[in-house]
Amino acid sequence: MSPPLGHCYWALAPFAPAPPFRIYQEGAAPRPVGSVEAFTEAARKGASEFVLLTPVKARPVLVITDVLPEHDEVLALRLRRFEKLATEAERERVREGSDPGLFHLEPDRFRGLPVENAAIISSLLRLPAAALDRRSSLGALEDNELRALHERIARVHRLRLDKLVLERAQSLLQRAQRKR
Amino acid sequence: MTLTAKVVSGNEVRVPDPQAGEVTVISRYGKERAMLVHPDDFHRLDELDRMLAEAAELPSLEPTHEALRAHLEEGAPGEPITDPAALAELFG
Numbered sequence: 001m002s003p004p005l006g007h008c009y010w011a012l013a014p015f016a017p018a019p020p021f022r023i024y025q026e027g028a029a030p031r032p033v034g035s036v037e038a039f040t041e042a043a044r045k046g047a048s049e050f051v052l053l054t055p056v057k058a059r060p061v062l063v064i065t066d067v068l069p070e071h072d073e074v075l076a077l078r079l080r081r082f083e084k085l086a087t088e089a090e091r092e093r094v095r096e097g098s099d100p101g102l103f104h105l106e107p108d109r110f111r112g113l114p115v116e117n118a119a120i121i122s123s124l125l126r127l128p129a130a131a132l133d134r135r136s137s138l139g140a141l142e143d144n145e146l147r148a149l150h151e152r153i154a155r156v157h158r159l160r161l162d163k164l165v166l167e168r169a170q171s172l173l174q175r176a177q178r179k180r
Numbered sequence: 181m182t183l184t185a186k187v188v189s190g191n192e193v194r195v196p197d198p199q200a201g202e203v204t205v206i207s208r209y210g211k212e213r214a215m216l217v218h219p220d221d222f223h224r225l226d227e228l229d230r231m232l233a234e235a236a237e238l239p240s241l242e243p244t245h246e247a248l249r250a251h252l253e254e255g256a257p258g259e260p261i262t263d264p265a266a267l268a269e270l271f272g
Contacts (some may be wrong), residue, residue, distance in 0.1 A: 055257035078254045121241075121246065152241060
């Protein structure tokens with residue numbers, strides 16, 4: 001089994017639950033609930049866990065982390081087929097890397113995908129490793145592409161990494177000073 | 181951490197004349213207690229600190245109309261298969 005980081009696989013990916021939420025009921029039709037506030041009120045009464053009917057889709061995803069061993073989960077991105085992009089000019093922009101929200105997957109390296117695709121940078125999914133069909137990789141990113149992808153994900157989600165970078169830089173400076 | 185400058189009048193303390201490029205370490209019981217640096221050095225270090233903080237801050241990335249459309253459309257469910265006969269055929 002290939003390591004998942006940077007690879008594309010078929011996966012069972014859920015859509016985010018949205019109102020009206022449909023609660024599974026034993027032996028009865030699903031109960032629709034129009035808003036999240038009703039769940040908050042139920043939780044205040046001590047009932048906070050339900051089975052929600054959530055649509056899922058079998059689709060290829062691009063895995064952007066290794067399997068987190070403590071949780072047996074990965075982060076992954078949904079893909080956009082090129083034929084769904086509005087114009088040929090837009091397709092060219094994505095191929096050139098000029099659209100920051102769509103990351104081109106080179107068809108030569110993603111031979112398992114039937115058509116040309118881009119990963120949607122903002123479509124971060126958390127998936128159990130068991131939701132990935134890892135029998136065969138559909139293709140993989142190069143290491144430098146994965147770095148560029150991670151940078152774009154951090155930027156599009158406005159992740160505050162400045163303190164982390166500063167601390168790392170300061171620790172490197174301290175190490176350099178100790179060597180003198 | 182950004183440096184902040186605390187101004188003390190020269191009449192209140194007696195300090196040796198700082199030289200550019202030189203740090204005077206004031207020690208007590210063998211431990212570093214304070215350091216005296218030349219104003220040029222202090223401002224240079226302060227500027228470096230600010231530049232590092234600026235470099236570490238990631239510029240935000242604004243998605244294009246096409247990327248937003250892809251996000252919305254691929255994140256929205258279509259027509260799920262719920263027909264029992266079709267499901268039986270697919271999954272046995």
